[in-house]
Amino acid sequence: MTYNTAEINRIIKDRRTVKPDFYSDREIDKEIIEQLLHNAHWAPSHNGTEPWRFVVISGDARKSLSDFKADWYKANTPEASFNEGKYNKTKAYPLRAACVIALGMVKDPNGKIPEIEDIEAVACAVQNMHLTATAYGIGAYWNTNAVCYTPAAAEYLGWDAGTRCLGFLYLGYPKTELSPEGHRKTNIEDKTVWRAI
Numbered sequence: 001m002t003y004n005t006a007e008i009n010r011i012i013k014d015r016r017t018v019k020p021d022f023y024s025d026r027e028i029d030k031e032i033i034e035q036l037l038h039n040a041h042w043a044p045s046h047n048g049t050e051p052w053r054f055v056v057i058s059g060d061a062r063k064s065l066s067d068f069k070a071d072w073y074k075a076n077t078p079e080a081s082f083n084e085g086k087y088n089k090t091k092a093y094p095l096r097a098a099c100v101i102a103l104g105m106v107k108d109p110n111g112k113i114p115e116i117e118d119i120e121a122v123a124c125a126v127q128n129m130h131l132t133a134t135a136y137g138i139g140a141y142w143n144t145n146a147v148c149y150t151p152a153a154a155e156y157l158g159w160d161a162g163t164r165c166l167g168f169l170y171l172g173y174p175k176t177e178l179s180p181e182g183h184r185k186t187n188i189e190d191k192t193v194w195r196a197i
């Protein structure tokens with residue numbers, strides 16, 4: 001089988017974090033969300049643990065997520081460090097997104113696979129979704145603010161103690177087709193050693 005390598009290289013390079021401030025009101029078709037999830041499911045996992053779990057939050061359910069995240073921030077931030085702007089953003093972001101996918105990882109019940117490997121597998125699944133979103137012209141943003149790693153978040157999402165929340169993937173069509181410019185502070189050549197013998 002042959003692939004269009006130029007296209008895959010371009011999608012990978014064009015994948016950008018696009019935050020909800022830049023989303024339009026356009027809805028995302030359910031079939032496209034399903035495609036993202038199918039592509040997530042093709043991620044690799046050690047021993048085939050397939051540890052990813054997702055909760056797709058759209059429509060009115062976004063309001064409940066917005067309240068949950070904002071209330072948690074208010075209740076768990078000392079008054080001295082409370083940031084009104086951060087609170088407002090936390091409240092607004094789920095509502096500005098067409099859809100938010102909560103990202104979960106089930107701990108291997110057999111305890112054979114180190115947890116880090118299941119985390120890595122979920123990260124691969126998230127990248128699959130982010131790249132797919134890019135190909136559909138949809139902006140995506142992986143958010144991991146403090147609440148996501150708490151048992152409260154897992155409970156809110158309906159997960160038991162064996163499932164960790166690894167964040168939220170915000171999705172929405174950007175207001176403009178222009179993707180934010182990507183930056184990398186270093187060169188890959190400086191981070192790679194080649195050993196031929």
Ligand SMILES: Cc1cc2nc3c(=O)[nH]c(=O)nc-3n(C[C@H](O)[C@H](O)[C@H](O)COP(=O)(O)O)c2cc1C
Nearest residue numbers: 015016017018123141142143144145167180182183
């Ligand atoms: C595991 C993970 C967690 C992230 N959490 C946040 C976050 O909480 N807030 C944020 O602004 N960006 C977050 N990001 C996005 C990064 O800021 C973003 O990937 C980085 O700035 C590079 O930009 P790019 O995705 O457009 O290449 C996260 C990315 C990853 C991989």
